[in-house]
Amino acid sequence: MDIVSPExxxxxxxxxxxxxxxxxxxxxxxxKKPAQVAGVFTTNQIKAAPVxxxxxxxxxxxxxxxxxxxxxxxxxxxxxxxxxxxxxTDYLAEKLxxxxxxxxxxxxxxxxxxxxxxxxxxxxxxxxxxLGNAQPIQVAEAIMTTDTFPKLTYRQIGEDTAVTxxxxxxxxxxxxxxxxxxxxxxxxxxxxxxxxxxxxxxDAVAQSFNSITVDGDMSTNDTVLMLANGESDVKIExxxxxxxxxxxxxxxxxxxxxxxxxKDGEGATKFITVNVKGAKxxxxxxxxxxxxxxxxxxxxxxxxxxxxxxxxxxxVGYSGVAVKEEKIEIYINGICLFNRxxxxxxxxxxxxxxxxxxxxxxxxxxxxxxxxxxxxxxLSEEYVRINSAYxx
Amino acid sequence: MDIVSPExxxxxxxxxxxxxxxxxxxxxxxxKKPAQVAGVFTTNQIKAAPVxxxxxxxxxxxxxxxxxxxxxxxxxxxxxxxxxxxxxTDYLAEKLxxxxxxxxxxxxxxxxxxxxxxxxxxxxxxxxxxLGNAQPIQVAEAIMTTDTFPKLTYRQIGEDTAVTxxxxxxxxxxxxxxxxxxxxxxxxxxxxxxxxxxxxxxDAVAQSFNSITVDGDMSTNDTVLMLANGESDVKIExxxxxxxxxxxxxxxxxxxxxxxxxKDGEGATKFITVNVKGAKxxxxxxxxxxxxxxxxxxxxxxxxxxxxxxxxxxxVGYSGVAVKEEKIEIYINGICLFNRxxxxxxxxxxxxxxxxxxxxxxxxxxxxxxxxxxxxxxLSEEYVRINSAYxx
Numbered sequence: 001m002d003i004v005s006p007e008x009x010x011x012x013x014x015x016x017x018x019x020x021x022x023x024x025x026x027x028x029x030x031x032k033k034p035a036q037v038a039g040v041f042t043t044n045q046i047k048a049a050p051v052x053x054x055x056x057x058x059x060x061x062x063x064x065x066x067x068x069x070x071x072x073x074x075x076x077x078x079x080x081x082x083x084x085x086x087x088x089t090d091y092l093a094e095k096l097x098x099x100x101x102x103x104x105x106x107x108x109x110x111x112x113x114x115x116x117x118x119x120x121x122x123x124x125x126x127x128x129x130x131l132g133n134a135q136p137i138q139v140a141e142a143i144m145t146t147d148t149f150p151k152l153t154y155r156q157i158g159e160d161t162a163v164t165x166x167x168x169x170x171x172x173x174x175x176x177x178x179x180x181x182x183x184x185x186x187x188x189x190x191x192x193x194x195x196x197x198x199x200x201x202x203d204a205v206a207q208s209f210n211s212i213t214v215d216g217d218m219s220t221n222d223t224v225l226m227l228a229n230g231e232s233d234v235k236i237e238x239x240x241x242x243x244x245x246x247x248x249x250x251x252x253x254x255x256x257x258x259x260x261x262x263k264d265g266e267g268a269t270k271f272i273t274v275n276v277k278g279a280k281x282x283x284x285x286x287x288x289x290x291x292x293x294x295x296x297x298x299x300x301x302x303x304x305x306x307x308x309x310x311x312x313x314x315x316v317g318y319s320g321v322a323v324k325e326e327k328i329e330i331y332i333n334g335i336c337l338f339n340r341x342x343x344x345x346x347x348x349x350x351x352x353x354x355x356x357x358x359x360x361x362x363x364x365x366x367x368x369x370x371x372x373x374x375x376x377x378x379l380s381e382e383y384v385r386i387n388s389a390y391x392x
Numbered sequence: 393m394d395i396v397s398p399e400x401x402x403x404x405x406x407x408x409x410x411x412x413x414x415x416x417x418x419x420x421x422x423x424k425k426p427a428q429v430a431g432v433f434t435t436n437q438i439k440a441a442p443v444x445x446x447x448x449x450x451x452x453x454x455x456x457x458x459x460x461x462x463x464x465x466x467x468x469x470x471x472x473x474x475x476x477x478x479x480x481t482d483y484l485a486e487k488l489x490x491x492x493x494x495x496x497x498x499x500x501x502x503x504x505x506x507x508x509x510x511x512x513x514x515x516x517x518x519x520x521x522x523l524g525n526a527q528p529i530q531v532a533e534a535i536m537t538t539d540t541f542p543k544l545t546y547r548q549i550g551e552d553t554a555v556t557x558x559x560x561x562x563x564x565x566x567x568x569x570x571x572x573x574x575x576x577x578x579x580x581x582x583x584x585x586x587x588x589x590x591x592x593x594x595d596a597v598a599q600s601f602n603s604i605t606v607d608g609d610m611s612t613n614d615t616v617l618m619l620a621n622g623e624s625d626v627k628i629e630x631x632x633x634x635x636x637x638x639x640x641x642x643x644x645x646x647x648x649x650x651x652x653x654x655k656d657g658e659g660a661t662k663f664i665t666v667n668v669k670g671a672k673x674x675x676x677x678x679x680x681x682x683x684x685x686x687x688x689x690x691x692x693x694x695x696x697x698x699x700x701x702x703x704x705x706x707x708v709g710y711s712g713v714a715v716k717e718e719k720i721e722i723y724i725n726g727i728c729l730f731n732r733x734x735x736x737x738x739x740x741x742x743x744x745x746x747x748x749x750x751x752x753x754x755x756x757x758x759x760x761x762x763x764x765x766x767x768x769x770x771l772s773e774e775y776v777r778i779n780s781a782y783x784x
Contacts, residue, residue, distance in 0.1 A: 046709030046717050076705050076717070078734040111702020112735040220706050296688070300776050310503020313468050314612050317438030325438050325468070342470040343504040381773035384692050 003136050004154050006164040006189035008032045008231035011134040013142040016123030018116055019071030019109060024142035026120060027134070028092070028127040029066040029168075029185055034102055035229035037063035038198035040205045042222035048075030049082045050105040051223060053089070057101055061194035063227055064102035066185050067092055067127070068143050069120065070170070072109040073181070075220040084115045091121055095128040106183045106223050108145055108170060136168055143170040143183055151260040155249035158242060163190045163232045165246075167253045171261025181219035182209060184257065190246060191230035196238060200247045201226050208254035211286075212262050212375045213293045262375045267382030270302055271375070272359045279370035284321045286372035288363060291319035299379035305354040307347035309337040312361060327366040333359060340366070395528050396546050398556040398581035400424045400623035403526040405534045408515030410508055411463030411501060416534035418512060419526070420484070420519040421458040421560075421577055426494055427621035429455035430590035432597045434614035440467030441474045442497040443615055445481070449493055453586035455619055456494040458577050459484055459519070461512065462535050462562070464501040465573070467612040476507045483513055487520040498575045498615050500537055500562060528560055535562040535575055543652040547641035550634060555582045555624045557638075559645045563653030573611035574601060576649060582638060583622035588630060592639045593618050600646035603678075604654050604767045605685045654767045659774030662694055663767070664751045671762035676713045678764035680755060683711035691771035697746040699739035701729040704753060719758040725751060732758070 005011075009031055013024040039058045041051050057063065067089060074081050085105045093100035107115075140150035147170050154166040169184035186201075205224055236246050263271055274293045279285035292298055295315040301308040309330050316323055326341035333353045336344050397403075401423055405416040431450045433443050449455065459481060466473050477497045485492035499507075532542030539562050546558040561576035578593075597616055628638050655663055666685045671677035684690055687707040693700040701722050708715055718733035725745045728736050 044706060044709040045715055046705050073702070076702055076730060076735055078718075080734075111700070111706060112730065112739075113737075114735070220702075220709060296775075303776065308503070310465070310468055310612075313438050314436060314503060317436040317612060323437055326470075338468060338504065342472075343468055343506070345505075347504075379776060381776045383688075384695065384771060384773045384776055 003152055003166065004156065004164050005136055005166055006187055006231065008189055008229045009187045010132040011136055011139050012127045012130045012132065013134045013138045014123040014126035014130065016069070016119045018069055018119060024138060025070050026123040026127060027068045027139040027142040028131065029139060029187060030096065030131060031064050031187070031227055031229040033229055034062045034064045034099070035227035036061060036192060036194040036197055038194050038201045038226045040201060040224045042219055044220050046076065046220050048073050048107060048221040049077055049085045050074055050107045051221060052082065053085055054104045054106070054223060054225065057104055060101060062102060063104050064098045065092060065096060066104050066106060066225060066227070067124070068106040068139070068183060068185065070108050070143050070145050072107060072113055072115050073111050073221045074107045074115050075111040077112065077114050080114060084117050087117055088115070088120050088124060092124050092128070095124060104225060106185070106225065108143060108181050108183050108221055111220060136166055140168045140170070145170065145181070147171060147264055149264060151257055151264070153253055153256050155253045157245040157249045158234050162234045163246070164188065165190070165249055165253055167257050169257045169261065171264060182222045182261065184209065184224040186224070186226040186253070188226070188228045189230065189232040190228050190236050191232065191234060192228045192236040192246070196236065197226055197228055200250050203247065204250045204254040207251055208258040211373060212258045213290060259375060262377055265377035267380040267385070268377030269380055270357055270359055270378040272302060272361065272377060274374045274376060275360065275362045275371070276365065277362070277371040278365040278367055279321065280368040281370040282372055283370070285370040286374070287321050288316055288319045288365070289372045289374040291315045292361060292363065293374045293376035296379060299377070302354065302359055303378035303380050305351065307332065307337070307350035307354060309347065312363070313338060316363060323365055324367065329364040329366065331362040395544055395558065396548065396556050397528055397558055398579055398623065400581055400621045401579045402524040403528060403531050404519045404522045404524065405526045405530045406515040406518035406522070408461070408511045410461055410511060416530060417462050418515040418519060419460045419531040419534040420523065421460070421531060421579060422488065422523060423456050423579070423619055423621040425621055426454045426456045426491070427619040428453060428584060428586040428589055430586050430593045430618045432593060432616045434611055436612050438468065438612050440465050440499060440613040441469055441477045442466055442499045443613060444474065445477055446496045446498070446615060446617065449496055452493060454494060455496050456490045457484060457488060458496050458498060458617060458619070459516070460498040460531070460535050460575060460577065462500050462537050464499060464505055464507050465503050465613045466499040466507050467503040469504065469506050472506060476509050479509055480507070480512050480516060484516050484520070487516060496617060498577070498617065500535060500573050500575050500613055503612060528558060532560045532562070537562065537573070539563060539656050541656060543649055543656070545645055545648050547645045549637040549641050550626050554626045555638070556580065557582070557641055557645055559649050561649045561653065563656060574614045574653065576601065576616040578616070578618040578645070580618070580620045581622065581624035582620050582628050583624065583626060584620045584628040584638070588628065589618055589620055592642050595639065596642045596646040599643055600650040603765060604650045605682060651767060654769055657769035659772040659777070660769030661772055662749055662751055662770040664694060664753065664769060666766045666768060667752065667754045667763070668757065669754070669763040670757040670759055671713065672760040673762040674764055675762070677762040678766070679713050680708055680711045680757070681764045681766040683707045684753060684755065685766045685768035688771060691769070694746065694751055695770035695772050697743065699724065699729070699742035699746060701739065704755070705730060708755060715757055716759065721756040721758065723754040
């Protein structure tokens with residue numbers, strides 16, 4: 001698929017040699033004029049320096065440049081971590097001749113190691129000199145860590161597809177209940193206020209990045225930033241058809257990107273959708289879905305094509321949500337395995353089905369109307385291999 | 393170590409062929425007279441049939457025989473699961489000529505498959521015919537599933553070591569925040585009321601079986617049962633030296649058994665102690681310790697001898713406990729890696745140390761006096777291999 005960029009955004013990438021050698025590891029996304037900005041960040045209490053800087057800077061509602069790097073998360077690096085990031089963003093602002101408060105840093109990689117500031121500063125020179133020479137896909141490649149493919153997509157709305165929304169992200173390990181070591185930059189040429197954009201972004205993130213899990217760990221760096229520079233001249237206002245289209249397109253875009261992240265979960269061989277319905281509340285449903293999606297025993301069973309639905313119900317039982325065994329139904333890819341307290345003994349029928357790459361677990365608690373969906377993966381030896389050798 | 397059995401208890405094992413062929417898979421522990429009983433069970437809302445039966449029967453305060461089996465958990469088996477278990481315990485009671493309410497079943501193995509009742513009934517004949525011919529270690533062997541070694545130990549207290557406490561358990565996978573597919577039978581010849589014994593057992597379980605975790609999953613079958621038949625004629629009463637000794641010995645015994653379970657965690661190559669201190673409360677400390685102990689990224693890092701303490705602090709940050717980055721200290725085997733907001737950059741010193749089998753993570757939150765300890769393991773490819781092929 002050819003990727004369409006919104007008007008007025010420019011990209012560049014450079015090889016700073018932060019951790020990886022001879023690959024692009026820093027990237028710049030630049031709007032030709034100050035854009036409206038909105039963001040959603042990790043809820044981990046230990047927040048990386050770039051997250052702290054972004055959270056503070058987006059309060060103004062405006063931003064103009066994103067500088068992204070892989071190879072180093074600049075997390076747990078104390079005051080020096082903040083100073084290091086500011087040296088880089090200040091230098092970039094000066095080079096671009098823009099307001100330094102309008103530069104936002106995004107970092108991913110190893111925790112607790114100081115940024116190699118001089119290397120990145122050299123990279124910044126290159127980023128600025130080469131601005132406009134890169135495509136969005138190269139930005140997506142530059143921020144990959146253990147990702148195996150670049151992740152980006154776009155949507156267009158309005159008359160003559162006048163408005164474009166482009167999303168670029170990286171995921172892989174540590175994908176968890178509330179986002180992940182997940183960086184996502186979304187840019188659009190819509191004309192929209194930062195407040196309205198924030199509302200749309202929060203909704204979209206709840207249904208996408210906050211509904212995926214690979215290993216249950218929550219990163220210090222999770223960041224979703226969205227810039228709108230108004231270059232399309234199409235104004236998005238509440239209670240209009242365009243507003244509905246905009247929200248719908250943003251939801252779709254975020255769900256597509258978050259599915260890419262799950263599909264690329266470290267060592268994943270299967271894409272698992274956990275649907276929970278019949279819960280007392282949507283919150284209860286999400287809690288049950290997450291317990292199942294995060295269960296190591298469930299994940300390893302599906303990796304082994306093992307129809308061990310008992311592990312699913314065990315996870316339902318320890319989710320913390322009040323359930324009744326005699327009301328629960330469990331289906332895997334449409335086959336009922338547990339019917340209101342009774343095992344149906346149909347697991348043999350599943351052995352072939354479980355070899356498929358897409359698995360749907362449906363749990364009906366039969367207690368109410370609350371429902372939720374969580375996307376996850378299986379857990380393979382490969383996951384362990386990747387994660388036991390990450391920093392070394 | 394030679395294992396000493398308390399007076400008046402007899403053991404037997406048989407090969408019922410429940411799942412495994414040609415190995416002992418059912419065991420009987422019998423007291424020559426009705427004993428006082430206390431129990432602690434899984435907090436999973438989905439409780440196996442044998443757990444439901446035990447919870448009901450121990451209310452009387454008395455029991456005389458435990459029948460244990462591996463290969464089938466008799467969980468999620470509905471009303472038929474209860475009936476199946478009762479057929480077996482009733483038959484055993486009749487054969488032993490004891491009160492049928494005094495027989496307690498303990499099962500471990502696959503979930504959601506009905507017990508092969510006829511096979512087990514045949515096994516019961518053998519168990520009763522051969523009663524007294526087995527040693528405690530054979531009982532421990534009969535209840536092994538993916539365990540690689542039998543788990544049992546004993547303690548003696550009082551003048552001339554008059555009172556013996558013997559504990560037999562099985563663990564391996566699914567070891568989690570609140571017990572595990574963990575069966576434990578403790579027998580003693582002390583003369584003690586079931587109420588007093590319950591108090592001692594609850595304390596001991598909190599510090600041992602409820603402080604271990606391998607994969608964060610909580611089983612439907614976790615059971616700790618304790619029988620005291622009074623055969624030593626040594627009476628244990630509150631506020632005596634013997635009471636203190638009894639509680640101390642029971643704590644030690646349970647901690648020793650729970651450490652055996654962790655050491656035998658599926659695919660484990662390392663024994664990890666997570667100590668948290670300086671928390672506002674002991675509860676906060678335990679929550680932080682569990683988040684760290686259950687983090688896949690922490691566990692895989694230690695498997696890979698990777699000094700990735702950043703994953704430790706990330707888990708602290710998402711534990712749900714309020715912490716301050718600028719106050720946290722993290723030590724691994726005595727080496728400070730993160731000191732009140734600053735990385736010490738000493739991880740190179742750890743590379744050799746991490747090859748050791750015993751790892752201690754110490755986290756000081758510096759917010760109060762609450763502390764807690766959780767024992768866990770690393771996570772290896774072998775864990776995935778074992779658990780992806782469990783029922784097949």
